[in-house]
Amino acid sequence: MWRLSVSIFLFSCLFVSSSSLGDSEATCSGIVPLRYRYDKISITDFGGVGDGRTVNTKAFRAAIYRIQHLKRRGGTLLYIPPGVYLTESFNLTSHMTLYLAKGAVIRAVQDTWNWPLIDPLPSYGRGRELPGGRYMSFIHGDGLRDVVITGQNGTIDGQGEVWWNMWRSRTLKYTRPNLIEFKDSKEIIISNVIFQNSPFWNIHPVYCSNVVIHHVTILAPQDSPNTDGIDPDSSYNVCIEDSYISTGDDLVAIKSGWDQYGIAYGRPSSNITIRRITGSSPFAGIAIGSETSGGIKNIIAEHITLSNMGVGVNIKTNIGRGGYIKNIKISDVYVDTAKYGIKIAGDTGDHPDENYNPNALPVVKGIHIKNVWGVNVRNAGSIQGLKGSPFTGICLSEINLHGSLNSYKTWKCSDVSGTSLKVSPWPCSELRTTGGSNLCSSTF
Numbered sequence: 206m207w208r209l210s211v212s213i214f215l216f217s218c219l220f221v222s223s224s225s226l227g228d229s230e231a232t233c234s235g236i237v238p239l240r241y242r243y244d245k246i247s248i249t250d251f252g253g254v255g256d257g258r259t260v261n262t263k264a265f266r267a268a269i270y271r272i273q274h275l276k277r278r279g280g281t282l283l284y285i286p287p288g289v290y291l292t293e294s295f296n297l298t299s300h301m302t303l304y305l306a307k308g309a310v311i312r313a314v315q316d317t318w319n320w321p322l323i324d325p326l327p328s329y330g331r332g333r334e335l336p337g338g339r340y341m342s343f344i345h346g347d348g349l350r351d352v353v354i355t356g357q358n359g360t361i362d363g364q365g366e367v368w369w370n371m372w373r374s375r376t377l378k379y380t381r382p383n384l385i386e387f388k389d390s391k392e393i394i395i396s397n398v399i400f401q402n403s404p405f406w407n408i409h410p411v412y413c414s415n416v417v418i419h420h421v422t423i424l425a426p427q428d429s430p431n432t433d434g435i436d437p438d439s440s441y442n443v444c445i446e447d448s449y450i451s452t453g454d455d456l457v458a459i460k461s462g463w464d465q466y467g468i469a470y471g472r473p474s475s476n477i478t479i480r481r482i483t484g485s486s487p488f489a490g491i492a493i494g495s496e497t498s499g500g501i502k503n504i505i506a507e508h509i510t511l512s513n514m515g516v517g518v519n520i521k522t523n524i525g526r527g528g529y530i531k532n533i534k535i536s537d538v539y540v541d542t543a544k545y546g547i548k549i550a551g552d553t554g555d556h557p558d559e560n561y562n563p564n565a566l567p568v569v570k571g572i573h574i575k576n577v578w579g580v581n582v583r584n585a586g587s588i589q590g591l592k593g594s595p596f597t598g599i600c601l602s603e604i605n606l607h608g609s610l611n612s613y614k615t616w617k618c619s620d621v622s623g624t625s626l627k628v629s630p631w632p633c634s635e636l637r638t639t640g641g642s643n644l645c646s647s648t649f
Contacts, residue, residue: 255288305359332380467498495554590620599623
């Protein structure tokens with residue numbers, strides 16, 4: 206009976222973006238073809254027990270081994286029925302769907318002493334937090350194609366508190382694991398799942414292409430360290446839509462490598478669309494950086510609704526990064542309560558080691574931000590470029606960032622040039638208003 210119900214729901218949930226949004230709301234989810242899986246197995250077929258106590262690592266690995274080696278035509282769906290399935294980390298394989306039923310929870314064990322270690326990413330040269338390798342993500346995919354993680358809003362729970370406490374007490378030996386990571390993979394769909402309490406970043410596609418993440422919920426306490434929501438990293442053709450994110454760090458952060466390692470690897474993030482995201486964080490809603498050394502270009506973010514934020518929109522880089530940030534279009538953002546409405550900075554983030562090149566300056570140009578409305582915003586905006594590499598082509602239009610009576614409402618700018626149109630409070634003088642109408646209107 207579950208096979209029939211899964212078939213019907215999977216068909217309907219994967220088409221929700223086109224059927225329920227209507228023709229008036231754009232979607233990019235069609236960049237990954239939808240494939241029906243005729244072959245279906247359950248984790249219980251391999252001894253899985255959802256009692257919250259039994260460790261199911263062998264069951265997950267056996268089920269995925271079966272998918273990988275039998276290679277059923279069209280791939281296989283692995284069904285997780287209601288229950289709490291405790292497990293160690295495990296790898297996915299190509300041509301599979303991981304399907305979580307309503308009430309299903311895949312929960313990470315809290316034993317960290319034997320968590321698998323993997324090599325650092327070449328574009329980072331070391332673990333992001335500590336030198337050396339890094340702990341493998343809870344659910345991991347490397348070199349895969351055609352993978353779906355979906356269901357009826359079941360939960361993937363990283364039980365991250367033990368990792369957060371290790372970070373706070375400085376007892377970590379290596380960089381914490383992400384909740385989900387796909388590396389060197391393509392044709393990935395993640396939808397209709399709740400992700401919670403990640404040890405580190407939640408969803409991390411790195412060196413990937415054709416990735417769709419939509420209709421997900423991502424949750425972590427606001428004091429949980431570095432629990433970014435979704436971090437596309439040196440990846441292209443990525444679609445992030447219709448999701449709610451409330452975490453302890455940036456909701457969506459686009460990255461492309463770290464200083465000399467990212468420059469040498471030279472793999473940009475490009476063609477990324479972020480649309481209809483709602484959330485809250487003490488850090489940024491939409492972030493670019495600070496790891497930008499491979500370059501970031503052709504980014505669209507629109508229809509973003511944020512509350513209780515550190516920063517609404519944050520573009521951040523640093524000396525030593527090299528690379529570029531260009532052709533960024535952000536529009537239709539609503540911010541309710543934030544320290545900063547818009548922040549573009551060239552002095553953010555640390556360095557992997559002392560061997561970075563301080564003369565490797567990033568190029569930031571062609572940043573277009575339009576239709577931003579903020580209430581109770583303490584500081585309207587700050588744009589701080591670099592003396593040897595000013596930020597150019599910054600265009601702000603139709604922006605209203607309102608603060609409380611005691612807030613600092615003006616803009617701070619340096620080493621920047623661009624235009625502005627209908628910006629309140631009045632922007633800095635570096636963003637000239639003459640000709641701003643023609644330039645700003647032509648960029649959207």
